[in-house]
Amino acid sequence: MKPFYFFFLFFASVIMIGAQETNNNPVYRVSLNDLKMTSYSKDSIANALVLYEFGSSHVDQRDYDLRTEEKYKIKILNKEGFDKANVTIHLYKSDNNHFERVDDIVATTYNLVNGKVVITKLDKKNIYREEYDENHTLVKFTLPNIKEGSVITYSYSLRSPFMFNYKSWNFQGDIPKLYSEYKTSIPGNWEYNIKLVGGKKLAVNEAVIKKNCLTGGNGGSANCLDSRYAMKDIPAFVEEDYMTSKLNYLARVDYELKTFIGFNGLKNDYSKTWKTVDKELKTDGDLGKQLLKSIDLEDHLSAEIINETDALKKTQAIYSYVQENYTWNGDYKIFKDVSIKDLIKNKSGNVSSINILLHNLLKEAGIKVNPVLLSTRNNGFVTKLYPVISDFNYLIVQATVNGKTYLLDATDNYLSFGDIPFRCLNLDGRLLDFKNESKWIDIKPNKKPTTLYNVELNIDTDNKFTGTIKTKRTGHHALRAKKKYFPNEDAYIERLSNNSPYIEIFDYKTSTNDRTSPDFAESYSIEYSPDNTGEILYLNPFFTKFFVENPFKLQERTYPIDFGYKNSYLYMFKLNFEDSFSIIDQPKDLILGLPNNEGLISFSTKVLGNSVNLLMRIDFKQSIYPPEYYSYLKEFMSKIVAIQTNSIIALKKNP
Known part of the structure; x- marks a missing residue:
């Protein structure tokens, strides 16, 4: 866009x-x-x-x-x-x-x-x-x-x-x-x-x-x-x-x-060519000088990392070293107060200092690497027709290993290797190459973030529902979950329970022990006792909701809808019941797409023997939609919220 x-x-x-x-x-x-x-x-x-x-x-x-x-x-x-x-x-x-x-x-x-x-x-x-x-x-x-x-x-x-x-x-x-x-x-x-x-x-x-x-x-x-x-x-x-x-x-x-x-x-x-700007940046007292500094690997890295023969493993290890040992101070400066020396001394520094240290360590280790200038989402788009250096406020690193490129940012100790923060997902970045010529590159996630819920319930003769919920998130969906879970695990589980006040949650487990893991997987058991409504039991199968309300409320919108990345959601639900129950009502199936197949909602419910199987899939196939899609996305989101809120399975206890 x-x-x-x-x-x-x-x-x-x-x-x-x-x-x-x-x-x-x-x-x-x-x-x-x-x-x-x-x-x-x-x-x-x-x-x-x-x-x-x-x-x-x-x-x-x-x-x-x-x-x-x-x-x-x-x-x-x-x-x-x-x-x-x-x-x-x-x-x-x-x-x-x-x-x-x-x-x-x-x-x-x-x-x-x-x-x-x-x-x-x-x-x-x-x-x-x-x-x-x-x-x-x-x-x-x-x-x-x-x-x-x-x-x-x-x-x-x-x-x-x-x-x-x-x-x-x-x-x-x-x-x-x-x-x-x-x-x-x-x-x-x-x-x-x-x-x-x-x-x-x-x-x-x-x-x-x-x-x-x-x-x-x-x-x-x-x-x-x-x-x-x-x-x-x-x-x-x-x-x-x-x-x-x-x-x-x-x-x-x-x-x-x-x-x-x-x-x-x-x-x-004053309006110069990129060729001229590249020369000026190379000799810049802050940015250029720091990028060209040599660094002694033995002062920072273990012998195991230095002697690693697998290029990708070495790159990942150097990235982890910088990520774990240096803290971002929240400063976005990239053309002022950039100092690797001060960063190493204080163990804290601005965006450029941290990522230039990463750049220089990778370069010294023989990894092909380039700095990338960009403008964060809150800072606005960069002008591409001619150089405007003041448009940029952030610096990341592109590493090329075995012919594959990775965008790296060591300012966030929750990021997985190859991921960059959401704030950086703002169309284009300028890759600096002081030997050849700088060029524009796309700034986007390497994979589509996904969220999967798998719910399986059983109902007993006392009308109590028991079962398990398993979830798995990847990419930026996982990043958000990790940032909620790892700082305080007990508080995270308590919030999970508070979000579902009518459900008892116990036996919480997660198989994700590393905060830099590319995914976040968890499981827990639940008990649910519906209100006594006589012979008929009503159950909303959505124990968690992807979207609580429709975020689009304007009559019209004249600017794009920018999610930052493509999104995929999957909700699978299975209810097992005994012969003493019969299904008397179930949600209606729905398939709804965005124009040009740029998005899809697929929702279906089937009764197979003594079980009800429900499947909901949501796909946003673009990270950015033009304003012309607003009315369609507004309806799209409205349907998602309605399905999650109004879907009811009705069971009747047989005489």
Whole structure:
């Protein structure tokens, strides 16, 4: 699944590519109709609504700083929308001489009280600054006198010396918007890759050349590309299960500096080729330097590992050594504070330090190995059309043994060899090869994770059900189970019992004693006594459920459904009964598939002699489904939940 990107590359000649505005001309000033509004027809559950927002960015003639004006008008529909009156402005600084600033903050609250408009202005003394960290400052204020039905307006000016980071604009947010507009003026000295993210159409998209908009020394001047973008009736972005970072899908326009040409004619290229980037990474003081360091195997590995002649066993042993002896400190840094020396000393370090140590040990042991840069699921997709190093926030290792490749990450001591954490399953990674050339590779699990339940019950003459449940999970399904079981076995068994309050669980056993095992198998005995309902006994055969509720609740979804990996589930159930019982009702069979055979539910029940056999199989044959599949997946999940909840076997005791 590719991210929703549209790229605009502007060259010397630019033509008008715009659209006409609708008849309703949005404005910043507050009207009586704004105040009388009580709901939004296109989103009846909205707590607040952006009536109007506007931004305008240009380069200042005096100091060549980037100046941005922003204006917002928001309707507060109910108390849950009061938080929209809390405003935070994020400012960046690289040092004490280079920092962003905000000026001219004006904020006003409008209320309609007994037919009269009451206006309350923000007092300047209620604007606060917070030094968030060494590079970020937060400016905060709260609009006064907020009530249900209030309309708030606020505006401010931003000044930034960082032209490499031209002001982006979010057309979409967590509440719906009637209108959002952004105007930009970019001098020809700066050439940007301009990216419209999110797949939503612009209502206005205009661009014209403005002659001699910026002048420099020696009579130099530059033309400007003046652009105007606008969207209308923008739905709120609602986060739901099975998605990567919302930054991949929020409708917005982003800028990446490609080239700067000074008035003196000197040209600086910021958007480089991967060949150039590879050379820079190789000589980088942190990442490249650490990757090229030699390491003495005898200082770390046993003679048994060093002398191992089987390449795969040696690779697995070195991986286990790093995994067991070094702890990830939770830091994602890959281009800063990377130090194998500090890692070895402290036995703890960031992602890069741990996996570079793994890389260097494998390389020294004669294993073909390469580092792989990637962006985690919460960090967003990487740009593939041109190098953007800041997109990456994680490093793993690819080892090639006997012609087969394995992706390795030693930061998690529950991972099986060849598995990587769920956070890393985010489409593509960049494999670095300093001798040849870097390339893109797929980041995906080596096997489909599965879950199998096998339940067998017997019913005695006292109407008591007894039997066993055996389960086996593989891949990431097993990883989740191991992380629940191994830290506290007793607590795990207690949770298992609490999840089934009407069932007694005993004789719990697991054959998985190694937390890095690729699977997790367990078994336990159960007793179940149904409520006394007379001659007929009712039994729901699903003592455990794969999905407790349908995770898909939206009317529609405009971004992909990303499970991270393909999934397979199997539930087998057998009930043995004596001649003193008869089956009078059983669940109906069902087969349901997703379009193009991309998923399947198969459910069947058969009575064979003195036993009832039930089989349910669920297959998700893709790890990522496009938005067009949402309605089908919503129905698919609904059927799974219904089968598990409503399936009943009815037995009658014979006279």
